[in-house]
Every structure is written in structure tokens, then in C-alpha cells.
Amino acid sequence: MMETMPRKPVARDAVLDAFEAVLIDEGERAATLDAVARRAGVSKGGLLYHFPNKEAMIGALLERLDLLAETEIDAMKSAPEGAAAYFIKSSLWADTPMDRVFVAATRLAEVAHEETRRRFAGIQQQWLDVLAEEIGTDLAKAVRYMGDGLYFNAMFESGHGDAAARRQADVDALLAAVEILRKG
Known part of the structure; x- marks a missing residue:
């Protein structure tokens, strides 16, 4: 059985960096989960792994x-x-x-x-x-x-x-x- 490795914090930081960039470039309304996932280059599921919702991203920011x-x-x-x-x-x-x-x-x-x-x-x-x-x-x-x-x-x-x-x-x-x- 293959052991699952925890995701690297780098991926979490990349999503948070993308959230930050969307806020700066386009504003709060544009900072949707889909837009942040796109900017971070991850799937929406990948984003949700680190942040279950927008408030969680705000909290981390x-x-x-x-x-x-x-x-x-x-x-x-x-x-x-x-x-x-x-x-x-x-x-x-x-x-x-x-x-x-x-x-x-x-x-x-x-x-x-x-x-x-x-x-x-x-x-x-x-x-x-x-x-x-x-x-x-x-x-x-x-x-x-x-x-x-x-x-x-x-x-x-x-x-x-x-x-x-x-x-x-x-x-x-x-x-x-x-x-x-x-x-x-």
C-alpha cells in the first residue's frame, strides 16, 4: 500500500500568493475560488484542500x-x-x-x-x-x-x-x- 504524503506548504503559499495577487490586480469581487485556483495553477479541488472557502483564505492572508x-x-x-x-x-x-x-x-x-x-x-x-x-x-x-x-x-x-x-x-x-x- 502506497503511503500518502502530505502536501507541501509551498502549494498552500502559492494559493495564498494567487489570492493576494487577484485582490491587488482585480479587487475583492474578482477574487473567487475559481479565479484564485486559475491564478495559482491548481484545480479548484487543490485549492479547497488548503482553503475550504474564501473566508479561510482571508484568514490566512x-x-x-x-x-x-x-x-x-x-x-x-x-x-x-x-x-x-x-x-x-x-x-x-x-x-x-x-x-x-x-x-x-x-x-x-x-x-x-x-x-x-x-x-x-x-x-x-x-x-x-x-x-x-x-x-x-x-x-x-x-x-x-x-x-x-x-x-x-x-x-x-x-x-x-x-x-x-x-x-x-x-x-x-x-x-x-x-x-x-x-x-x-
Whole structure:
């Protein structure tokens, strides 16, 4: 009798990556089980082996978001240049795993997925807490909004001419503004 080998976690990750990609590229409504299976290159049965329904995929995506956010928050806390400078410098779209899961989860939040909104609120509060430890609550909020603006604009400017040079100039200007506000 042939022993059945458990499926590799790589297949599960490939399905989750496909779900993330469909969310980013096409939005929540397009992220059907069939569309995700197609994107992952697996049968619908193969997808269902790992995720019995869309909510299970959402749960796994939110776990990925939490893990990557925890890593980012730890990096903020230990950044030699300080949490505020790290936050601003890392607020540019770079197509990192964190960028991708963040945007994918944003697509879920757009359709009022409550658990996603709750997770985002928790992550944003953690960012604020780390920033506030370093620069105080009011300046922490300003830095978060600076980072949000950089991130939003960088997502839409990528690949357009000298966008990278402009973004770096923006980062430098915002870092200088934070220093002025700190001393103020």
C-alpha cells in the first residue's frame, strides 16, 4: 500500500500568493475560488484542500499581514536612525511582501470586511505607539500621515520617469521637517 504524503506548504503559499495577487490586480469581487485556483495553477479541488472557502483564505492572508507587520514594527523599534525616520523611509511602495499583503488587505477593507478593518486599526495603533515613544503623540500622528501620503503616491508613481528621484527628495524633505518639528 502506497503511503500518502502530505502536501507541501509551498502549494498552500502559492494559493495564498494567487489570492493576494487577484485582490491587488482585480479587487475583492474578482477574487473567487475559481479565479484564485486559475491564478495559482491548481484545480479548484487543490485549492479547497488548503482553503475550504474564501473566508479561510482571508484568514490566512490576515495572519500573513499580522506576521509581516510584527516584523516591520520590530524593525521600527530597533532602527538605528529611530522609529520616525525608519517609518518615513519605509513608506515607499517597493513591491515587498509587506507592501503586497497590505494592498491586498486594503482591497478587503474597501468592501467593509470588519476583521480586516480591525486588524488595520490594530497595526496602525502599534505604529503610533512606537512612534509616540520616540517623538510624542502629536508628532507621531503627523509622521504616520506623512508616511501614508508617501506610500499612496509611490504606489501610483512607480515606473514614471524620474519618480524614484522625486520620491527620495520627498523622503529627505519629510525627514528634515520631522527634525524641525522635534526641535520646535
